[in-house]
Amino acid sequence: GEDVEQSLFLSVREGDSSVINCTYTDSSSTYLYWYKQEPGAGLQLLTYIFSNMDMKQDQRLTVLLNKKDKHLSLRIADTQTGDSAIYFCAESLVSNTGKLIFGQGTTLQVKP
Amino acid sequence: GAVVSQHPSWVICKSGTSVKIECRSLDFQATTMFWYRQFPKQSLMLMATSNEGSKATYEQGVEKDKFLINHASLTLSTLTVTSAHPEDSSFYICSAHPVGSTDTQYFGPGTRLTVL
Numbered sequence: 001g002e003d004v005e006q007s008l009f010l011s012v013r014e015g016d017s018s019v020i021n022c023t024y025t026d027s028s029s030t031y032l033y034w035y036k037q038e039p040g041a042g043l044q045l046l047t048y049i050f051s052n053m054d055m056k057q058d059q060r061l062t063v064l065l066n067k068k069d070k071h072l073s074l075r076i077a078d079t080q081t082g083d084s085a086i087y088f089c090a091e092s093l094v095s096n097t098g099k100l101i102f103g104q105g106t107t108l109q110v111k112p
Numbered sequence: 113g114a115v116v117s118q119h120p121s122w123v124i125c126k127s128g129t130s131v132k133i134e135c136r137s138l139d140f141q142a143t144t145m146f147w148y149r150q151f152p153k154q155s156l157m158l159m160a161t162s163n164e165g166s167k168a169t170y171e172q173g174v175e176k177d178k179f180l181i182n183h184a185s186l187t188l189s190t191l192t193v194t195s196a197h198p199e200d201s202s203f204y205i206c207s208a209h210p211v212g213s214t215d216t217q218y219f220g221p222g223t224r225l226t227v228l
Binding site (some may be wrong): 031033035040041042043044045048088099100102103104105 | 116118146154155156158161205207216217218219220221222224
């Protein structure tokens with residue numbers, strides 16, 4: 001079945017790089033997403049990658065996709081205290097329906 | 113661009129009353145909107161898919177008579193929690209899928225429902 005898994009917690013020091021990992025089971029994924037959720041707020045789309053791409057970079061964010069291993073990662077360079085939040089990866093399985101399957105979310109704690 | 117609003121942002125109600133939550137796409141049209149429920153420190157659980165002009169599609173285990181969804185226009189979907197009980201207390205988040213776009217969804221800020 002469809003399943004997306006993430007580690008639950010990551011703690012880094014300000015200025016370091018953060019790497020948040022995600023694995024998924026369904027090879028028919030079309031797009032894979034990273035969302036950020038701050039306390040009491042909705043989800044903010046950070047970036048997404050099409051399933052036939054290996055890497056996407058957007059300013060401090062780098063997304064790596066290993067389709068063979070069904071592994072997705074989000075690297076945040078020069079992590080700041082404002083990056084502290086919960087990060088969700090999600091996959092969409094069938095194009096144009098919009099239905100997403102979410103991971104459990106990784107809480108990123110950035111220490112000054 | 114791609115802003116989604118929800119109203120109200122929080123609501124407290126008595127057990128047995130009904131509560132309506134609105135989800136609006138402010139600067140784009142959305143034929144499809146989604147309603148999620150999120151418990152503390154947990155992921156989002158998809159409740160239903162709302163399609164403009166047609167009946168909503170509910171996920172397994174979600175009572176359609178309990179959670180009424182109406183998607184009357186390309187920019188508005190409403191979720192009504194009928195005869196609310198304390199176990200319905202949760203964070204409800206909607207998202208909207210722009211017409212003609214990729215699979216990207218844009219999320220609202222969420223509505224915190226507390227049923228006393």
